[in-house]
Amino acid sequence: MEPIRREALVQAIIDEIGASGSLDVPVSRIAARAGMSSALAHHYFGKKDQMFLAAMRHILREYHREVCSALAEARTPRARLTAIIVANFAQSCFTQPTVNAWMFFYAQAQASPEAARLLRLYQRRLHSNLVHALRPLTDDPVRVAEATAATIDGIYLRAAFDVQHLSTEGSEIVLSVVDSMLGDPK
Amino acid sequence: MEPIRREALVQAIIDEIGASGSLDVPVSRIAARAGMSSALAHHYFGKKDQMFLAAMRHILREYHREVCSALAEARTPRARLTAIIVANFAQSCFTQPTVNAWMFFYAQAQASPEAARLLRLYQRRLHSNLVHALRPLTDDPVRVAEATAATIDGIYLRAAFDVQHLSTEGSEIVLSVVDSMLGDPK
DNA sequence: TTTTCTTGATTGACTAATCAATAAAGAGAG
DNA sequence: CTCTCTTTATTGATTAGTCAATCAAGAAAA
Numbered sequence A, B: 001m002e003p004i005r006r007e008a009l010v011q012a013i014i015d016e017i018g019a020s021g022s023l024d025v026p027v028s029r030i031a032a033r034a035g036m037s038s039a040l041a042h043h044y045f046g047k048k049d050q051m052f053l054a055a056m057r058h059i060l061r062e063y064h065r066e067v068c069s070a071l072a073e074a075r076t077p078r079a080r081l082t083a084i085i086v087a088n089f090a091q092s093c094f095t096q097p098t099v100n101a102w103m104f105f106y107a108q109a110q111a112s113p114e115a116a117r118l119l120r121l122y123q124r125r126l127h128s129n130l131v132h133a134l135r136p137l138t139d140d141p142v143r144v145a146e147a148t149a150a151t152i153d154g155i156y157l158r159a160a161f162d163v164q165h166l167s168t169e170g171s172e173i174v175l176s177v178v179d180s181m182l183g184d185p186k
Numbered sequence C: 001t002t003t004t005c006t007t008g009a010t011t012g013a014c015t016a017a018t019c020a021a022t023a024a025a026g027a028g029a030g
Numbered sequence D: 001c002t003c004t005c006t007t008t009a010t011t012g013a014t015t016a017g018t019c020a021a022t023c024a025a026g027a028a029a030a
Helices: A002-020 A027-033 A038-045 A048-073 A077-088 A096-108 A113-134 A141-159 A170-181 B002-020 B027-033 B038-045 B048-073 B077-088 B096-108 B113-134 B141-159 B170-181
Strands: none
Touching: A002 A027, A002 A038, A002 A048, A002 A096, A027 A038, A027 A048, A038 A048, A048 A077, A048 A096, A048 A113, A077 A113, A077 A141, A077 A170, A096 A113, A096 A141, A096 B096, A113 A141, A141 A170, A141 B141, A141 B170, A170 B141, A170 B170, B002 B027, B002 B038, B002 B048, B002 B096, B027 B038, B027 B048, B038 B048, B048 B077, B048 B096, B048 B113, B077 B113, B077 B141, B077 B170, B096 B113, B096 B141, B113 B141, B141 B170
16 A cells, blocks of 8 residues: 555645645645545655655656666667757656756755755766766767756756747757767757 | 845845755744844735845846946957856856755746746846857857857756866856857867 | 554644834924 | 924734644554
8 A cells, every 4th residue: 555655645746746836735735636634645754855855756766767768779879878868858857747846856955965965866877877978979078978967957947937938859959069069060 | 224124134035045045934034134023024025925036136136237247348249158158157146045046046936927027037138148149150049049048057057056066167168068069169 | 453544633833914002213383 | 493293114912824743543454
């Protein structure tokens, strides 16, 4: 029973953040969306912030799966690079509730050490994936990786607000930036 | 008296966000930091969210001044470009409390139309400044401007968490990315 | 019968916002 | 200059509402 309840609650909190656009959602409303009482939610998660952290872990796990499966099929360094970037803009990472949760995650990571730890985990993974893919492609992979990671996050951030305003798909913009950095003018 | 109190409160809310790392700061604590009662804070600002919006307007105004004064001295398109980017990483835009406030601003902008309006204002200004500077430098200024803006926000975002981890100054990274896009390999 | 689930009800704490009341500061009128 | 009168500034106390977290007790399952 426990795993079912936990998963339902995790999904409910993500949906609720998406629906209300805020983190200040009463536990009772989250629990109601998941079809249970607030007491039961507390029973399984203890403090409320654990619920949000569980939701972020879920989002990060999904993201990680997306990257891994994309990388598994990539044979060349260039293909790996493309795979990482495209995965960052995959459908599953780009739903309204997920993007909302990310914004609150950034805010939360400033006060909650646990959230900060999770965020650094994401950042380190992205960085190391990029460096690995870039090593055969440039003589300063760290620098290019940093710039690429920043561009990914920045595009994600902007897409979070005016999704249609970007003239191009997010991944295409990032890819063309990276191409420029690799001296391969578009 | 009113303008003095307002300014003190705006500064206090920014400092308090920086100190506590959270937006859930009681009005009473903000007021105390500004040396007055919570009732007085409400007297001048009405609802609490107006206080935060005033603080963001203050931060945005400061940022705008920074950009304008940098642009005023720039004579060439290239100098304008550099000025915009460097201004985004100016000391005054980069204090711990200011960066914290930005993170909450992003989160807030998802639920508060007023905050969203402010955020779009910032984004539009940055975009138009960049396009103007880039027009003589490339044949697709809009695309390059979008990528540049995203990279600025992305670097800012990352610097918000591990300030020392970046191998280089934020503005230098952005500049080298832009140089690449303009076909001027570093 | 013991363990796992489940909840209604309660507690306890916190806080935004308001209000009534006090102090201070000007602003003319004599 | 001094005495009202009005406006502005200021706060302590109160209100009213919210909500996280707990608990005791009941239902289900093993």
